Amino acid sequence: KSRVYPPKRSHWGAGVSKKNFITKLFLRNMSHKPHETKKINCKISIWNTGKKITKSITIKPESCSTLDLNFFDDNDSFFSWKAIADGNTLEVFWVSYNTKNGAICAEHSF
Numbered sequence: 001k002s003r004v005y006p007p008k009r010s011h012w013g014a015g016v017s018k019k020n021f022i023t024k025l026f027l028r029n030m031s032h033k034p035h036e037t038k039k040i041n042c043k044i045s046i047w048n049t050g051k052k053i054t055k056s057i058t059i060k061p062e063s064c065s066t067l068d069l070n071f072f073d074d075n076d077s078f079f080s081w082k083a084i085a086d087g088n089t090l091e092v093f094w095v096s097y098n099t100k101n102g103a104i105c106a107e108h109s110f
Contacts, residue, residue: 007088011109015079016096017072023096025067029059031089037061040087048072048079059090
């Protein structure tokens with residue numbers, strides 16, 4: 001984790017919801033002062049043009065968790081997500097990949 005990474009509580013990104021694609025979030029709760037890191041509770045909203053889903057997840061101090069974001073029909077194509085955390089040591093990455101042809105897109109959350 002970079003020392004210049006600004007503390008923040010909200011993160012957002014996108015994902016692919018097409019045939020053979022899987023989208024995952026990687027949520028990392030770490031700081032440069034591990035003895036001071038607290039657990040993070042996070043509310044995640046996932047939506048497209050026709051549906052919205054809300055999930056909650058807790059990430060232990062100095063650890064990470066993953067969350068599958070495969071909630072939409074194959075015809076929906078793309079979706080957005082936003083995570084709001086109750087602490088500022090969370091960092092989120094996402095990846096969408098195709099299990100048949102190897103296509104992949106990923107990003108650090110914004």
